[in-house]
Amino acid sequence: MAPFASPLFAFVVVLLLIAVLTVKFRLNPFLTLFSSAVIYGLIAGVPPDSVVGTAARGAGAIFALLGPVVFAGSVIAGAIELGGYRERIFLDINRLFSRPAFAGGIAGFLLAVPFMCCVTAFIVISPLLSCCRDRKAALYAAAVGSALSFTLLFPTPVTLAISSAAAFSAGPYLAVAVPLSAVLMLAAAGAIRGMPEEEGECAPTRAATGGMRAWFPLLAPIALAGAAAIWPLFGRESISAFLLVGMGVALLFLPAPLRAAALKKGTPRAGVIIYDLCGAGALGAVILSSTFPQDAFGLLDGVVPAVFVPLLLAVLVQAAQGSRVVTAVVTAGMVAASGAAATVGPVPLALMIAAGCLSVSAFSDPYFWVVQRETGDPVAAVLLRFTLPLMAASALVAAAAWAIAAVFT
Numbered sequence: 001m002a003p004f005a006s007p008l009f010a011f012v013v014v015l016l017l018i019a020v021l022t023v024k025f026r027l028n029p030f031l032t033l034f035s036s037a038v039i040y041g042l043i044a045g046v047p048p049d050s051v052v053g054t055a056a057r058g059a060g061a062i063f064a065l066l067g068p069v070v071f072a073g074s075v076i077a078g079a080i081e082l083g084g085y086r087e088r089i090f091l092d093i094n095r096l097f098s099r100p101a102f103a104g105g106i107a108g109f110l111l112a113v114p115f116m117c118c119v120t121a122f123i124v125i126s127p128l129l130s131c132c133r134d135r136k137a138a139l140y141a142a143a144v145g146s147a148l149s150f151t152l153l154f155p156t157p158v159t160l161a162i163s164s165a166a167a168f169s170a171g172p173y174l175a176v177a178v179p180l181s182a183v184l185m186l187a188a189a190g191a192i193r194g195m196p197e198e199e200g201e202c203a204p205t206r207a208a209t210g211g212m213r214a215w216f217p218l219l220a221p222i223a224l225a226g227a228a229a230i231w232p233l234f235g236r237e238s239i240s241a242f243l244l245v246g247m248g249v250a251l252l253f254l255p256a257p258l259r260a261a262a263l264k265k266g267t268p269r270a271g272v273i274i275y276d277l278c279g280a281g282a283l284g285a286v287i288l289s290s291t292f293p294q295d296a297f298g299l300l301d302g303v304v305p306a307v308f309v310p311l312l313l314a315v316l317v318q319a320a321q322g323s324r325v326v327t328a329v330v331t332a333g334m335v336a337a338s339g340a341a342a343t344v345g346p347v348p349l350a351l352m353i354a355a356g357c358l359s360v361s362a363f364s365d366p367y368f369w370v371v372q373r374e375t376g377d378p379v380a381a382v383l384l385r386f387t388l389p390l391m392a393a394s395a396l397v398a399a400a401a402w403a404i405a406a407v408f409t
Contacts, residue, residue, distance in 0.1 A: 007292035008299070010043035014283075015320035022321055023363045029323065033279030034059070037286040044290040051286060058285020059278035062329060065164075066157045067274050068240035072247040073116025074273070075266035076221055079250040080111075081124050082258050082265065085214035090128045092215075104129050104138030105189035108146035109182070114221040114246070116157060117273055118143075118150035118324075119367050126374050136375050140385045141189040143371045147390055148188075151324050151357045152181040152397070155225050155239045157277065158328045162353045165332035168346035170229035176347055177354075180400055188389045217253045221246025280326035284333040293337040306343045307352060307405045310335050311398055314356020322365030324357040331356060345408055351401035358394035362387050 014036045021027040021036075034055060041051035080086050089110075094103045104125070111121035122143050129138040151158050154170050154177065221243055228234075228242035251259045287293070300309045314331040318324070331353050335341055341349055362368055362383065372382045 007044040007287075007290040007295050010040045010290070011287070011292055011296075013043060014040040015316060018321045019319070019364055029276040029321075029326075029366070030279040033276070033321070033326065034282045037279075037283040040283065041286040041289070044286075044292065046286060046289050050289070054285050054289050055282035058281040058283070058288075060281070061285070062277050062281025063274060065160060066277050066325070068237075069116050069155070069160065069243050070157060070273050070277070071266070071270040072221070072240075072243040073114060074120060074270035075247050075263055076217060076250045077111075077115040077117075077120050077124050077269070078262035078265035079217050079247075079254050079258075080214075082262050083214070083217070083254050085217060085253075086111075086124060087128065088214035089218060090125065099189075100129070100132040100134040100138035101141040101189040101192045102186070104132075105141035105145035105185050105192075108142030108144070109149045109185045110218070112146035112150040113153050113156055113225075114218055116243075118146035119370055120269060120273075121146040121150075122367075122370065122374070130374075136377065136385075137192050139371070139375050140192050140389075143367070143386055144188045144192070144389050144393075145185045147324070147358065147361065147367065148181045148185050148393060151354050152177045152351075155229065155243075157325045158354065158357055159350070160239065161325060161328035162332050162350045165336040165341055165349065165353070167341070168350050173347050173350055176351070176400070176404065180397065184393045184396060188393065191389065192385060213253065217250035220249040224249075276323065277325055277329070280323065280329040283326075284330040287330065288333050288337045293334040296334065297338040297340050305402075306340060307348055307402055308398075309340060310344070310349060311352040311356045311359075311401075314353050315359045318356055319360040320364060322361070322363075322368070327357045328353060345405055347408075348401040348405035351397055351404070355394045355397040355401065358390045358397065360387075361390045 017039065018032055018036050021032045022029070037055040037058070038051050041054065042048060046054065080089070090103070090107055093106050097103045097106060107125050108118070108121055111125060112118045115121045115124070125142055126139060129135055129142055132138045150156050153159065154163070154174055224242040224246040225239055228238040232238040234241045251262060254262060296313060297309055300312065304312065310331060313334060314327050317330050318327040321327075335349065335353070344352070368382060368386065371386050372379065375382065
């Protein structure tokens with residue numbers, strides 16, 4: 001093997017390649033990640049006759065883990081949108097929190113978990129937020145709130161991927177993650193300010209329907225996911241199975257003619273997301289087939305405390321490609337392969353990886369450009385009102401993880 005053909009060198013090359021392909025050329029994420037997996041393997045010394053097969057198996061493993069939950073979340077989003085229930089949900093939230101930033105932040109926070117995608121939640125709720133006079137504050141708060149719950153709460157694709165490395169129990173983790181994420185969301189909403197001339201209250205332009213019935217398609221999947229965590233009837237696949245049942249419940253609350261339309265609306269959206277996640281699985285599998293996890297942790301061992309190593313790796317991956325789920329998949333795989341999970345408690349480890357997933361939400365993050373398009377703001381304003389709050393949240397989550405590790409491990 002040539003001196004430069006090392007896993008560490010390959011990792012740096014691939015991170016730069018991903019950054020260029022995603023930021024400059026906006027190449028399809030699946031193509032970017034799968035091709036990067038092959039290039040990484042060839043540079044890192046993985047046998048050429050096994051590189052593509054390893055990448056394909058990694059993609060298949062992620063499809064098995066996350067495909068059902070993403071599909072269920074996308075269809076649930078379609079059911080709530082087509083049924084007119086989002087208007088009722090937002091109107092009820094707005095009655096309790098009339099300030100647009102709080103209404104938007106709470107709406108995004110609540111919808112991201114059952115939808116299994118923060119971007120989907122933002123897209124679904126943004127038409128209602130656009131009716132606010134202080135629409136930009138509401139939009140930014142919704143974007144930040146959805147990213148926080150999607151990254152920190154269990155079960156979402158991010159935390160499901162993290163759990164493969166951390167092997168945490170849902171109860172102790174949620175006892176920390178729920179109040180932490182809620183406080184961060186409320187703090188971010190309070191800090192976000194709209195232009196003074198935009199001040200006003202939110203009022204949906206479409207008639208709200210369903211009354212309390214509108215909440216059942218949203219709450220039923222969350223309740224069933226919680227039941228799956230407490231009673232894993234189907235083993236590791238319990239979350240997927242129960243969420244699919246929740247999807248069925250959401251469809252039942254729709255009028256019969258709209259059920260097929262909800263499936264039709266949710267399926268293409270899910271397909272795009274799942275393909276991107278499979279690309280992450282391909283890259284993660286090829287990285288794990290090399291000695292990079294052991295090399296990276298060996299290089300950082302003694303330089304920084306062990307609890308911060310997963311955070312640093314996650315920050316690197318997040319900065320390069322932007323997707324929180326990709327960061328969780330790749331980082332969790334490296335942590336699991338290195339054996340470092342045994343030296344850090346499961347809750348601090350999960351929080352550190354999640355903090356890395358929140359760390360850099362800028363040019364390589366597809367969500368950044370969605371927010372920029374919806375708000376119509378210049379890039380500098382999006383960096384200030386979307387990227388910076390998430391970066392601050394990342395630092396606070398990491399600090400909480402460090403404190404828990406210092407006290408309990």
